[in-house]
Amino acid sequence: MIIGIPKEIKTKEDRVAITPDGVRLLVHHKHEVYIEKSAGINSGFSDEEYINEGAKLLDTPQEIYNISDLMLDYIQRVNGLLLNRNLKEPQPQEYKFLKKEQILFTYLHLAIEKVLTEELLNKKVTAIAYETIQTKDKKLPLLTPMSEIAGKMAVQIAANLLENRNNGAGILLGGVAGVPRGKVLIVGAGSVGLNAAKIAIGMGADVSIADISTEKLRKAEDMFGINIKTYISNPSILKKLVADTDVIIGAVLIPGHKAPCIITEEMVKSMHKGSVIVDVSIDQGGIVETIDRITTIDNPYFEKYGVLHYSVTNIPGSVARTSTLALTNETVKYVLKIADEGLINAIKNDDSLAKGVNTYKGKLTNKGVSESLNIDYYELPNLIGF
Numbered sequence: 001m002i003i004g005i006p007k008e009i010k011t012k013e014d015r016v017a018i019t020p021d022g023v024r025l026l027v028h029h030k031h032e033v034y035i036e037k038s039a040g041i042n043s044g045f046s047d048e049e050y051i052n053e054g055a056k057l058l059d060t061p062q063e064i065y066n067i068s069d070l071m072l073d074y075i076q077r078v079n080g081l082l083l084n085r086n087l088k089e090p091q092p093q094e095y096k097f098l099k100k101e102q103i104l105f106t107y108l109h110l111a112i113e114k115v116l117t118e119e120l121l122n123k124k125v126t127a128i129a130y131e132t133i134q135t136k137d138k139k140l141p142l143l144t145p146m147s148e149i150a151g152k153m154a155v156q157i158a159a160n161l162l163e164n165r166n167n168g169a170g171i172l173l174g175g176v177a178g179v180p181r182g183k184v185l186i187v188g189a190g191s192v193g194l195n196a197a198k199i200a201i202g203m204g205a206d207v208s209i210a211d212i213s214t215e216k217l218r219k220a221e222d223m224f225g226i227n228i229k230t231y232i233s234n235p236s237i238l239k240k241l242v243a244d245t246d247v248i249i250g251a252v253l254i255p256g257h258k259a260p261c262i263i264t265e266e267m268v269k270s271m272h273k274g275s276v277i278v279d280v281s282i283d284q285g286g287i288v289e290t291i292d293r294i295t296t297i298d299n300p301y302f303e304k305y306g307v308l309h310y311s312v313t314n315i316p317g318s319v320a321r322t323s324t325l326a327l328t329n330e331t332v333k334y335v336l337k338i339a340d341e342g343l344i345n346a347i348k349n350d351d352s353l354a355k356g357v358n359t360y361k362g363k364l365t366n367k368g369v370s371e372s373l374n375i376d377y378y379e380l381p382n383l384i385g386f
Helices: 020-028 047-052 062-075 092-097 114-122 143-159 191-202 214-227 235-243 265-269 280-284 315-341 345-348 350-354 367-375 380-384
Strands: 004-005 032-036 057-058 079-084 104-108 127-128 183-188 208-211 228-232 249-252 277-281 301-304 308-309 358-362
Touching: 004 062, 004 277, 004 301, 020 315, 032 062, 032 228, 032 380, 047 057, 047 367, 062 092, 092 345, 104 308, 114 235, 114 350, 114 358, 114 367, 127 350, 143 249, 143 277, 143 280, 143 308, 143 315, 183 191, 183 235, 191 208, 191 214, 191 249, 208 214, 208 235, 208 308, 228 235, 235 265, 249 280, 280 380, 315 345, 345 350, 350 358, 358 380
Parallel strands: 004 032, 004 079, 032 057, 079 104, 104 127, 183 208, 183 249, 208 228, 249 277, 277 308
Antiparallel strands: 127 358, 301 308
8 A cells, every 4th residue: 555644734733644663664564655855854753764664755745645546546456545744634725635535544623624524525535533533442542642742731831821921920830838829720531631630730730620520520539639629510610610710721522523612701701811721622613612713833822801812723743753653653553454454444344443434435424523514424334334
């Protein structure tokens, strides 16, 4: 199978879809790997490292996209697998490169991307989303490493924004003797939330976490003991907590679905001037009513009602080397499975991978995305016969 890796174009997104070690593994299994020149530079991987492991360099993204098509035209039984350059959804300027029968394997977050979803359906691209691959025990193996990083970074970001130079409230999360600690409210007790709690507690903050699941809250208490306060998430509880906090971390995920609006405009209005919201859930539309735009790492926050709002969708892109290594540790096994077995056999043999298929030959195959975008849903087993 031919595997193509283009270079990143998204603002300050420095991750790359594969490491030289991953290339070595794929080449060892007799697959061809093409990578765009300088694709790994900002993650600390030189072109020479990729070449030494057997990759072939190409100069332009169009060459990378087209190389798979050439293979399809030449040998119809082999599919081209495209690892999207930015580990996030394709950018609008990339849509023209998408070709019929390609396999796109990346983060997609289609529940808030109707135009992209329609493009994938119209071009009959098989789109496999990292974030909806799910194991039998409900774990999300390709989302977890980025959730861990985003959760940890969210608190670092919030602590920075609280400084006066950023129009923050001038609060040190850990406080000092005789001065109260900063208050952090984490909404969502999944992987992002627990990792955010770990860092916030480590910084000495006064930390609360809210979730609708008592099981998740028990896990938080088991992990952090008296260092964390837990609350069942409901509007009346959140209204009180939000008004008395310095930082809110949005950490809610419903796989495949648009994130629910949990923090209302009225709640945000009750926050004191210079407080901070970091909504990690923005990938799926966000949980904060006053966040009406996606920001970038170059221009990461805006102010509304005196509150600093941070809504960057690719937080882990700021620590590209750590993120690339963590993610490819998990993704390469699925890439190899598709490459070795072919798409259909790989899906049939691995239910977790099947859950990652969001579009297949012009049909939408993820129920959560279907409900979020009001597009007809088709069951994948009926389409491929298993």
